[in-house]
Amino acid sequence: MFHSEWDKQQFMRNAGCCLFVIIAFFTGIFIWFFIINPGRLYNDCKRNMSRIGATLKIYAADNEGNYPTALNMLNTSGMGTIPSCNSSGHDSYSPSYQYYNNSKDKIHRYTFYCSGYNHSRYIMFENYPQYTSEKGLIAR
Ligand SMILES: [Zn+2]
Numbered sequence: 001m002f003h004s005e006w007d008k009q010q011f012m013r014n015a016g017c018c019l020f021v022i023i024a025f026f027t028g029i030f031i032w033f034f035i036i037n038p039g040r041l042y043n044d045c046k047r048n049m050s051r052i053g054a055t056l057k058i059y060a061a062d063n064e065g066n067y068p069t070a071l072n073m074l075n076t077s078g079m080g081t082i083p084s085c086n087s088s089g090h091d092s093y094s095p096s097y098q099y100y101n102n103s104k105d106k107i108h109r110y111t112f113y114c115s116g117y118n119h120s121r122y123i124m125f126e127n128y129p130q131y132t133s134e135k136g137l138i139a140r
Contacts (some may be wrong), residue, residue: 023103038122041087042129046139047113048083049131053091056133067110067133071097088118096127109133 002008055074060067068074071082071094085092097112113130123140130138 033123038087038119041085042119042122042139044086045119046084046129046137049093049112049114049129050137052082052112053136055132060108065106065108066101067108068098069099070094071112085114085118088114088116092116092118 056067082091082094084090092115093112096115100109111132113127115127117126130140
């Protein structure tokens with residue numbers, strides 16, 4: 001196959017270089033798929049939830065401290081529609097929204113989270129990130 005020892009060495013150098021490029025390529029794919037992209041999607045989700053939280057605050061200010069009983073009631077107050085979590089591909093927030101209202105003590109609280117294992121490549125827990133009226137965003 002090789003005409004001389006030099007040819008053989010040259011072939012091995014090229015093969016080594018080629019192998020390096022292939023390994024670098026797959027390392028890049030791996031880092032993108034398991035680290036960068038899940039982190040990006042998780043940040044997108046947190047940004048969605050912060051926007052919903054801010055809109056809930058505006059809603060409460062306009063409604064004597066009351067929060068809506070469902071997130072889709074926010075559509076009328078300037079937000080458009082509830083955004084989708086890019087990781088799940090749908091609105092994973094509305095099903096989890098819970099509103100606690102004790103009119104006697106004037107206590108109004110809500111919680112919602114990204115329901116499901118939508119960010120399992122980034123975080124090992126189900127139903128994160130979360131958002132509450134007291135603590136704001138809980139990303140863990
Ligand atoms: Zn999400």
